[in-house]
Each structure stands twice: as C-alpha cells, then as structure tokens.
Amino acid sequence: MSMKVAVVGAGGRMGGEAVKAVNAAADMELVAQLRRDDPLESILDAGATHVVDLSVPDATERNVRFAVAHGLHAVVGTTGWSAEKLESLRELLATTPGVGVLIAPNFALGSVLASAFAAKASRYFESVEIVELHHPDKVDAPSGTAARTAELIGAAREEAGVPASPDATQSDPLGARGAVVDGVHVHSVRLRGLVAHQEVLLGGPGEQLTLRHDSYDRASFMPGVLLGLREVSTRPGLTHGLDGYLDLGL
Amino acid sequence: MSMKVAVVGAGGRMGGEAVKAVNAAADMELVAQLRRDDPLESILDAGATHVVDLSVPDATERNVRFAVAHGLHAVVGTTGWSAEKLESLRELLATTPGVGVLIAPNFALGSVLASAFAAKASRYFESVEIVELHHPDKVDAPSGTAARTAELIGAAREEAGVPASPDATQSDPLGARGAVVDGVHVHSVRLRGLVAHQEVLLGGPGEQLTLRHDSYDRASFMPGVLLGLREVSTRPGLTHGLDGYLDLGL
Amino acid sequence: MSMKVAVVGAGGRMGGEAVKAVNAAADMELVAQLRRDDPLESILDAGATHVVDLSVPDATERNVRFAVAHGLHAVVGTTGWSAEKLESLRELLATTPGVGVLIAPNFALGSVLASAFAAKASRYFESVEIVELHHPDKVDAPSGTAARTAELIGAAREEAGVPASPDATQSDPLGARGAVVDGVHVHSVRLRGLVAHQEVLLGGPGEQLTLRHDSYDRASFMPGVLLGLREVSTRPGLTHGLDGYLDLGL
Amino acid sequence: MSMKVAVVGAGGRMGGEAVKAVNAAADMELVAQLRRDDPLESILDAGATHVVDLSVPDATERNVRFAVAHGLHAVVGTTGWSAEKLESLRELLATTPGVGVLIAPNFALGSVLASAFAAKASRYFESVEIVELHHPDKVDAPSGTAARTAELIGAAREEAGVPASPDATQSDPLGARGAVVDGVHVHSVRLRGLVAHQEVLLGGPGEQLTLRHDSYDRASFMPGVLLGLREVSTRPGLTHGLDGYLDLGL
Incomplete structure (x- = not known):
C-alpha cells in the first residue's frame, strides 16, 4: 500500500519539484497539493498520512503543528525555525507519541x-x-x-x-x-x-x-525529501538535519 | 616518556621515510634501524617497545613473529601477507595477550x-x-x-x-x-x-x-604509520587495514 | 540601428533559446519566428537582414539557400551539412558577393x-x-x-x-x-x-x-550564436566552424 | 653535432636540475658546470656555444654580458632583471649581431x-x-x-x-x-x-x-629550458618571456 502524501507550498518552486517527485515515486501517492491560503483541513479530507512542507517561513510552524496535532508525519524544508519554535514543537511532539518530524535546512x-x-x-x-x-x-x-x-x-x-x-x-x-x-x-x-x-x-x-x-538544480533536493518521507514514521519525535537519517557509521 | 621504535627495512625507500618521520616525532625515539641481514636480536638489545616493518615480502612474516614473540607491538606496511599467514599470526597473538599488530596495505x-x-x-x-x-x-x-x-x-x-x-x-x-x-x-x-x-x-x-x-610522494604514508604506532598498544591482537584505527563513525 | 533577425526553427528547443537571446540583445530586433511549414517568404515580408537557422537536417539546406538567394546573411546550427551540400552552397555564395554564412556544429x-x-x-x-x-x-x-x-x-x-x-x-x-x-x-x-x-x-x-x-544547458550556445550574427556580414562567403570567427592568435 | 652547453649556477637547486636535463638530452653536450666564484673564463675554455644561467640576482647580469660579449647564446632563469638592466643588455646585443638571449621569469x-x-x-x-x-x-x-x-x-x-x-x-x-x-x-x-x-x-x-x-616539482622547468636552448640561436637579440618562443597562433 502506498504512502499518502500532501505537499504544502505546492505553488512554489521547491514545492513544484516535490509534486513531481512524489508523483514519480512508485511507493507514494500524491493526495493533496496546497497553495497559499488553501485550508489545511483539505489535508485531512484527502486522507494524507504524511505532509511535505515547502511553504514560507511565516506559515511553516502553523502547518507543521497542524499536521502533528492530527497525527501526521512531516518532512520540512522551509527555513525560519528558531530555537524557540523548535523547542515548542518538541513539547507538542512529546504529547503525540509515534509521530515523526524531520526539519532539514538542506536536503541535498x-x-x-x-x-x-x-x-x-x-x-x-x-x-x-x-x-x-x-x-x-x-x-x-x-x-x-x-x-x-x-x-x-x-x-x-x-x-x-x-x-x-x-x-x-x-x-x-x-x-x-x-x-x-x-x-x-x-x-x-x-x-x-x-x-x-x-x-x-x-x-x-x-x-x-x-x-x-x-x-x-533544485531536483537535487528531491532524493533527500523522498528518503525523509520513507523514514520519518520510524523515527518519532523531532529530527533536525538530514544527517540524522543517513547511515554514516563507517 | 617517549615510545622506543625500531625500524626494520630501514635501507629501503619507505623505511628511510619512516626513519625520518620517527626522528621528527616529539613523542618517539628511534632506537634501532635494521637493514637486510641485520640480526633481529638488535631490536631487543636497543630496548625497543614498537617495531615498524617496511622490509620485503619474504622477510616480513619472520620479522613480525619475532616481535610478537618478544612482546613488542608491530606496525607493518610490507605486502605479501596471505590469508594463511594472517591466520597463523592471529594464533600466535592469541598466546601473547596485550600485544598489538597493525598490518595495512595502504597507510595514506x-x-x-x-x-x-x-x-x-x-x-x-x-x-x-x-x-x-x-x-x-x-x-x-x-x-x-x-x-x-x-x-x-x-x-x-x-x-x-x-x-x-x-x-x-x-x-x-x-x-x-x-x-x-x-x-x-x-x-x-x-x-x-x-x-x-x-x-x-x-x-x-x-x-x-x-x-x-x-x-x-611517499611522505604521505608517514602520518598513517605514526598514527598506527601511537594506537597499536591499545588495540591488542591483529588489525588488518588502517581504517580499523580511524574514528569513522559520523 | 539594430540588426533585424529571423529565427527559423523557432519551435524547437534550440530555436526557442535563440528567440529569447535575440530578444534580450540590445543591438538586435527579432522580426520573424518561423516554425515547421511556415512559408520562408515571411522572412522577407518582415524585413529581416539576418537569418538564424536552427531547424532540422532535411530543411536546413533549403532555408539557407533561400536566405542567400535573397541577399540575407545566415548563422546555422543545424546538423546534416555533407561535404556535397557545403560545396554546392559555396558555389551559390560565389554568385552573391557580400553575403556571409556561418555553419557551426558547436556554438559553445x-x-x-x-x-x-x-x-x-x-x-x-x-x-x-x-x-x-x-x-x-x-x-x-x-x-x-x-x-x-x-x-x-x-x-x-x-x-x-x-x-x-x-x-x-x-x-x-x-x-x-x-x-x-x-x-x-x-x-x-x-x-x-x-x-x-x-x-x-x-x-x-x-x-x-x-x-x-x-x-x-542549451543557453551556452547563445553567446556564440550572437557573436556569429554580429560578425557574419563582415565575413562574406562560407565559414565552417565557429573557431574561424574567434581571435585565437596569441 | 650536439650543442655545447655550460650551466652557470650549477650548485643551486635549479642549476642542478639543468645539469641533469642537459646530460639527458641526446642533442646536447654538457661541457661546463660553474658554481659560485668559478671563473667565467672556464666557459670559453670548455668550448661552450650556449650558456644556461640559473645563478643569483646579483651575478646574473655579469654572467650574461660575459656570454654575449664572447658571442655565446644565453638562456636565463635568474630573477633580478630590472628594466634598466634589460635595456642595457639590449644595447650590448645590438653590437653583437646573431647572438640570442632568452630571459624568462617562468620556464614551466x-x-x-x-x-x-x-x-x-x-x-x-x-x-x-x-x-x-x-x-x-x-x-x-x-x-x-x-x-x-x-x-x-x-x-x-x-x-x-x-x-x-x-x-x-x-x-x-x-x-x-x-x-x-x-x-x-x-x-x-x-x-x-x-x-x-x-x-x-x-x-x-x-x-x-x-x-x-x-x-x-622543479623538473617542470626543464622542458622549457631545453626548448629555449634549441631555439635561442635562431632568435637573435633579446626575448623576454618564454611565450615569445611558443607557437601560439591558433
């Protein structure tokens, strides 16, 4: 059964790449594409289990907290996550066991x-x-x-x-x-x-x-985003940085 | 107190580099340089605690077994170690607890x-x-x-x-x-x-x-040889390959 | 006064790049864009003085001969020019003094x-x-x-x-x-x-x-195409290869 | 018949490389090697026709003027040639037709x-x-x-x-x-x-x-020195810079 993915920020350049990448992945199904001002509820209506957030700095916190609050895993490439916002998200995640979030400044x-x-x-x-x-x-x-x-x-x-x-x-x-x-x-x-x-x-x-x-080009970020989607449900809580997902022990 | 090092194969090109490198290391003392046909006993007479073997394929096994039998640690860059010779050395090391040997085909x-x-x-x-x-x-x-x-x-x-x-x-x-x-x-x-x-x-x-x-140039092997000398006494038994000594967990 | 340029093969990928490059050049005016099956006469109607041919191998000879016969200079990036076709074009150019053609397999x-x-x-x-x-x-x-x-x-x-x-x-x-x-x-x-x-x-x-x-990317060909357009009227007859236009004497 | 070469400054590192390079060249014969304070007359005694000067800044002008005054061609890698010294050498060369000098800051x-x-x-x-x-x-x-x-x-x-x-x-x-x-x-x-x-x-x-x-390494200068020796007799007067000897027309 394929993973059901919603892309938030689908109108941006990175979001557009993510739409293409998810559509091309055999083990994923793109169930929702949200642009600026689209209601977040449509993520739930579409039955998504995973959210990719590639929106803008002033919207990303709200998007991610919404996903977590509804038990969805999130992979986040948007910038703007201060230490305070990260800490606050960690507290929310402590109340939602089993939910994973990956926030990475660089997905290449x-x-x-x-x-x-x-x-x-x-x-x-x-x-x-x-x-x-x-x-x-x-x-x-x-x-x-x-x-x-x-x-x-x-x-x-x-x-x-x-x-x-x-x-x-x-x-x-x-x-x-x-x-x-x-x-x-x-x-x-x-x-x-x-x-x-x-x-x-x-x-x-x-x-x-x-x-x-x-x-x-921007396509170089997509293998990292897909890797994040495939792993995020097995890594509950907050992971900051894609290196946390790579098997770098040598 | 500095480590007392004997270089076997000091007449060869790699051995000559090792002589220079050990002499230049502040924490090491070069106590013996052996060339082809010099008696191995001179290693003991000089009070060496560590042996660097950069000799030739048909002499290296005898040199290393001599060192191990006398409780000396060895760092070995000579080629010619077949699976049989390695296994036989492992058996000898099992009888001399605390002695370490590093054999590496490449010290760069x-x-x-x-x-x-x-x-x-x-x-x-x-x-x-x-x-x-x-x-x-x-x-x-x-x-x-x-x-x-x-x-x-x-x-x-x-x-x-x-x-x-x-x-x-x-x-x-x-x-x-x-x-x-x-x-x-x-x-x-x-x-x-x-x-x-x-x-x-x-x-x-x-x-x-x-x-x-x-x-x-050949000098590129010397930092690896020195690293081996500094670590070999803390890694008893046989290590094959310098990567075993590098902290590659990331 | 700016140079009046017609792009033939404007529907192809290279032709599309040429349309953009000519439009962006301050000293050029794009007066015509021809796609497959557009009549060559529209080049004349538009008042072009220069033709860029980026069409297809089976059309390029006809396009270039049409331009030359009407006294227009041509810059050609299409492949398919055999030794016979080049020789035949040279003969035509001998009858149209002052007209220049640049045919180049590589414009980077x-x-x-x-x-x-x-x-x-x-x-x-x-x-x-x-x-x-x-x-x-x-x-x-x-x-x-x-x-x-x-x-x-x-x-x-x-x-x-x-x-x-x-x-x-x-x-x-x-x-x-x-x-x-x-x-x-x-x-x-x-x-x-x-x-x-x-x-x-x-x-x-x-x-x-x-x-x-x-x-x-394909854009790398455009500086060479523009260089060709700017020089072609000063180099009557046929030039084969962009190196003929570069000042390589050192 | 091979070219008869004297190396001045043979005791230096570059001079030592030149001695090796001239010795290895099939079309050259090394007839003299001068070190600091060796008399320049030994160049003449040895029958040299060409001089390589790789000495020191405060000796090179005297060495080269001596060579030119005796009708010998010179290839010079020593630094320290001011505009005044170069001009003065040009004047001397004007009085010795047929003699060539190449002074180059870089022979690689x-x-x-x-x-x-x-x-x-x-x-x-x-x-x-x-x-x-x-x-x-x-x-x-x-x-x-x-x-x-x-x-x-x-x-x-x-x-x-x-x-x-x-x-x-x-x-x-x-x-x-x-x-x-x-x-x-x-x-x-x-x-x-x-x-x-x-x-x-x-x-x-x-x-x-x-x-x-x-x-x-320093050996990289020697093909340029040998090229200079082989060409200098065909380029009378002063040439400054090895590029003057290279066929760079493209």
Whole structure:
C-alpha cells in the first residue's frame, strides 16, 4: 500500500519539484497539493498520512503543528525555525507519541554527506580550507553552507586537539587569503553559469583529499525529501538535519 | 616518556621515510634501524617497545613473529601477507595477550578515508564511477587501489539494494567506457608528471559528489604509520587495514 | 540601428533559446519566428537582414539557400551539412558577393576554445588524454566532441613530430585504459546529474595542464550564436566552424 | 653535432636540475658546470656555444654580458632583471649581431600556456576569477604568477571592451571574495602537501571553462629550458618571456 502524501507550498518552486517527485515515486501517492491560503483541513479530507512542507517561513510552524496535532508525519524544508519554535514543537511532539518530524535546512544528500565527511576527515590532516562557488547574483559571501561546514570542521578539530592549519603568510595587502570562519579559510567565487558548488581541500605531507559537491538544480533536493518521507514514521519525535537519517557509521 | 621504535627495512625507500618521520616525532625515539641481514636480536638489545616493518615480502612474516614473540607491538606496511599467514599470526597473538599488530596495505590516510567515504556514499546515489590517474611507467591497469575501491562500493550497493548505475550506451566500438569491476566502471589515465591520484564520481538528479585523493610522494604514508604506532598498544591482537584505527563513525 | 533577425526553427528547443537571446540583445530586433511549414517568404515580408537557422537536417539546406538567394546573411546550427551540400552552397555564395554564412556544429564558445587550446598545447607535452563526462542517457561513446578533439590533437602532434604518449601498460584485462582515437586515449564517464563535460589532461615532467569545459544547458550556445550574427556580414562567403570567427592568435 | 652547453649556477637547486636535463638530452653536450666564484673564463675554455644561467640576482647580469660579449647564446632563469638592466643588455646585443638571449621569469611550459590561453579566452566570457594554491610556507599572497595572470586578463578584457565580471555581493564582512587585481578576483589557498597550482575559471551562460596548471616539482622547468636552448640561436637579440618562443597562433 502506498504512502499518502500532501505537499504544502505546492505553488512554489521547491514545492513544484516535490509534486513531481512524489508523483514519480512508485511507493507514494500524491493526495493533496496546497497553495497559499488553501485550508489545511483539505489535508485531512484527502486522507494524507504524511505532509511535505515547502511553504514560507511565516506559515511553516502553523502547518507543521497542524499536521502533528492530527497525527501526521512531516518532512520540512522551509527555513525560519528558531530555537524557540523548535523547542515548542518538541513539547507538542512529546504529547503525540509515534509521530515523526524531520526539519532539514538542506536536503541535498551529496551536500550533507560532503559536510559530514569533511568534519570527520579534518582531524587527520594538517591543513583544511574551503572554496565555495556560486552564480554571480548571490548577495552574501561566504555561503551559509560554507560557513556551517567551517563550523563543523572547527569543532571537530578542536575536539581532536588538532592545531591550526599552518600558514606562513606575512604579506597579503589585498586580502587574497579570504575569510576565516572558526579557524578555517573560506574563499567565495562568483561566476556566471554556475549554480552552487563547494570544495573542501584537506592537505597533509605528500597528499591531498578533496571533497567536492556540485548542485546543478533544485531536483537535487528531491532524493533527500523522498528518503525523509520513507523514514520519518520510524523515527518519532523531532529530527533536525538530514544527517540524522543517513547511515554514516563507517 | 617517549615510545622506543625500531625500524626494520630501514635501507629501503619507505623505511628511510619512516626513519625520518620517527626522528621528527616529539613523542618517539628511534632506537634501532635494521637493514637486510641485520640480526633481529638488535631490536631487543636497543630496548625497543614498537617495531615498524617496511622490509620485503619474504622477510616480513619472520620479522613480525619475532616481535610478537618478544612482546613488542608491530606496525607493518610490507605486502605479501596471505590469508594463511594472517591466520597463523592471529594464533600466535592469541598466546601473547596485550600485544598489538597493525598490518595495512595502504597507510595514506587520505586514500583510506576516501575509499571508506566512497563506499558509504555510494548507496545514496544512482551513479558511481572511478577515474584513477598514474604516471605512465605503471604496468597494470586498473590500479589495485581502484579495484579495491570498486569492490567496496559494489558490496555496499548490493547490501543496500541499490540497482546498477544507469547506462544507455548502445555503441562503444573502441571501449571508451573502460573496465567494469563489481558493477563499477573504472577508467585508468596514464600521464607523465603524475604520481598516484583517484577520483570517485557519484551522481544523482541535479547533483554530483566527487571524492578525490592525490598522492604526491611517499611522505604521505608517514602520518598513517605514526598514527598506527601511537594506537597499536591499545588495540591488542591483529588489525588488518588502517581504517580499523580511524574514528569513522559520523 | 539594430540588426533585424529571423529565427527559423523557432519551435524547437534550440530555436526557442535563440528567440529569447535575440530578444534580450540590445543591438538586435527579432522580426520573424518561423516554425515547421511556415512559408520562408515571411522572412522577407518582415524585413529581416539576418537569418538564424536552427531547424532540422532535411530543411536546413533549403532555408539557407533561400536566405542567400535573397541577399540575407545566415548563422546555422543545424546538423546534416555533407561535404556535397557545403560545396554546392559555396558555389551559390560565389554568385552573391557580400553575403556571409556561418555553419557551426558547436556554438559553445568554451568548448570551441578548449579544443583549439588543447590542440595547440599538445605539441609541448609528453602525454595527453581525454576524459569526457555525460548524463547516462547518451547512447554513444566516446562523444563526438571528444573524438573531434582527439583528431585535432593527433594531427597537431603528428605535424610537430611529437612521439606517442608514453605508456608502460602490460596488463589491462578489463579495458580500463579506454578508447584510442588517433593515438589519444579517450575515457567516457556516464553519471546521473551531469550534462556535457570534457577534460583534456596534458602532462610533462613535474607538471600538468588541464583544460576543462562544462556545459550546463542549451543557453551556452547563445553567446556564440550572437557573436556569429554580429560578425557574419563582415565575413562574406562560407565559414565552417565557429573557431574561424574567434581571435585565437596569441 | 650536439650543442655545447655550460650551466652557470650549477650548485643551486635549479642549476642542478639543468645539469641533469642537459646530460639527458641526446642533442646536447654538457661541457661546463660553474658554481659560485668559478671563473667565467672556464666557459670559453670548455668550448661552450650556449650558456644556461640559473645563478643569483646579483651575478646574473655579469654572467650574461660575459656570454654575449664572447658571442655565446644565453638562456636565463635568474630573477633580478630590472628594466634598466634589460635595456642595457639590449644595447650590448645590438653590437653583437646573431647572438640570442632568452630571459624568462617562468620556464614551466604549462604555466606559460595557461596564462596565454586565459588572457585570450577571457574576452569571450562574462566572468573570470583566479584560484591559486600553494604550500603553506609561502610568505606572500597572491602569488606572483596569479597577479601577472590577472594583469594579462585585465588588459585583454579592457582592450576588447568587456565589462567587469558581474557580482551582486552586498554582504561580505569577512572578506571571502578575496583580492581584486586589475578587476579580477584572486583567491589564495595554502595547504600542506601542495606545491604550486593555479586555476583560471571562466563562466558564461550555461557553461564554464577551467584552465588549471599543476607544478609538482622543479623538473617542470626543464622542458622549457631545453626548448629555449634549441631555439635561442635562431632568435637573435633579446626575448623576454618564454611565450615569445611558443607557437601560439591558433
């Protein structure tokens, strides 16, 4: 019997991709597509057991709480979940045993894996730096993903007692060495034609390890969303971050 | 108090690197360097507690059994350990509690990590292929490391029930699609100027993950040898493969 | 005064991109869009001075001859131009002085530049190999672009008297060394998520030069089409290949 | 009959490589090796017709003028040639017709080709940035090669009337966007295990062109030195930069 899925935020670009992905999945049935201002009750009328929320920051909390209150599992890609909102959701989930929610800022499996691998590997190498590359219409640098990867690496190296990456630079009048986030140099390239790309470069005596992720389009998030849908009912309570669902023990 | 290390096979190229690395390590003391035909007893005379064996295939078993019989820990990079020799060593170790031996075909941390990451990631992607690149004096293709990586990937995907990588190729008269090892396409590039390099390419809808390892010289094995020396006394019995010593739980 | 452009084959995917690109160009005016079976006379009625032909192989010759016969310049991306058809077009152009036609199998500037650079550089390196990477729905290997690049490299090296790339391979039971085209090894990778990518790897003692081209979507052809439109009236007669329009003298 | 070569500065690391390279070249004979304070007259005594100068900045001018004054051709890799010294050498060469001198700051063929290709290609792309990667003992950033490449690109784009690379960055508090040299963003990575590497990234709608050069060791300069020796007698007067000897017309 296939899983009955409602997509909330189906009018947005990510939501539209999710509609296509659920429709294409043999083990799922798309029973409802909600756009802005559609009543949440239609999720119940359609008989959904799972909700994918890809709406907007000011609606996502209400959508997810509605789902949980009615015993539905939820997979959430919308941003805007503050620590307070997460804590409040955890309290609600404590009253609804068996219901699972996955909230993830990033559903690209390759990106999540690359960050986890980078943190793990970084304790075994003298040097580590990050180069992130995006289209030139991006307004901020470095990217949020690069900053988070640097934080994970910085924490892993501190825990393992690894000293700072060696750097003999004495003269850098123009700032070519880039940003430093938690002790990790981060470089931001902006280039027409690119989408979203990141390289973590790790170096030791006589060797280099490079972990590169290329994201070409929004479709890259859908395998992670489908994986979340297939697993969420077996993981009651709140999971924050897709890495919690990946079997990364090696 | 520093660890007292004897290097066996100190006259070879890898052994010479190990002599340099142990000398440079603040927490180790090099107490003996043995070359071909030097008596093994000099290891005991020098008061060594740890032995690094980087000798030759027809001497390594005798060297390691000598060390174990005298209660010394051993880190071994020499090839030639058949399943029978390993089993016989395990039996000897059962009679010497507290003694540890690490035998590893590859001490390059980056290479070991890259293979482990590749196997782990491969169950989350539709497609996976390997490109290995070496200097043009290499006589065999594909490289042993690439073949082993393909086996690890093949096993991981089979266990996870991942279908074969998609491939619509109908016409390939010249063999451009390369070798297939355990269901994984492997491509061997030979180029003057290169040393030893490997890329594992993983692809899914709209995204790509690339794991690349570059080995520039023999020095790349030494951080792994030193890590082995520092850990071997805490891991009694036989460990085969450096990955057993790496904290890869993620 | 802006150039008046007619797009023939506007109903196809490439034609649709051309319509968008011409509309977006400040120095051009799109005066006609022809789909299959639209009468060619509408080009004249609209007052076009330039024609972009992105139709189908069995229509392109008729379309281009019509344009030339009426004194219009043409930029042509449709395939199917045999040596005989090209020769016949040259004869027609000899009777219409001042009219220019550009027929190019590949309008991606980066791809054309990469191939030209590769051929030029290949005479200065001992070793050269090609890796091409495409989506897994491609039915032939190696790609046409890779085969043409190998031919250009083979010819350049033969002319310069460069010996074959060194290769000590003695054992390659599974064909990991890939295809050989005009003395150049070519490797074909197929991976979900990719579009069309090519690397030319050149190696000499202690150094490597890599020329990589990534084609992410059809839009990559449009700068080349616009460049062709802007130049075609200054280059009377037939030009075959976009490289003829690029200033590659260094 | 083989060319008779004297190496001046044979005691240095580059000079030592040149001694090996000349000895290995079938068409050359090494007739003299001069170290610091060896008398220059020994070049004449040995019957040399060509001099390779890889000495030190404060000796190179005297060495080269001595060679030219005695009718010998010279290939020079030593730094320290100011505009005044070059002009003075040009005047001397005007009095010794038929004598050729090549002074090049960089003899790595791949690096010289990559810079030339980058400048040429940069006029056809919207965006261009440079990433250079070196070992962590380097004291300055960006590298001299990267700065020169940026200057060549900046000049080529200005001449062709190409606007600045698009960049919507509004927020970059930590300087992740790196240095800007002649309008080109330059990023400097420092990593243990690396030697000297550079990537020029060019981007346009839907496509990317990447030109990467890897320099693994000093041997990479020798093919350029040998090329210089073989050509210098046919190019009388002063040539500055190895690109003057490469056939880069495409």
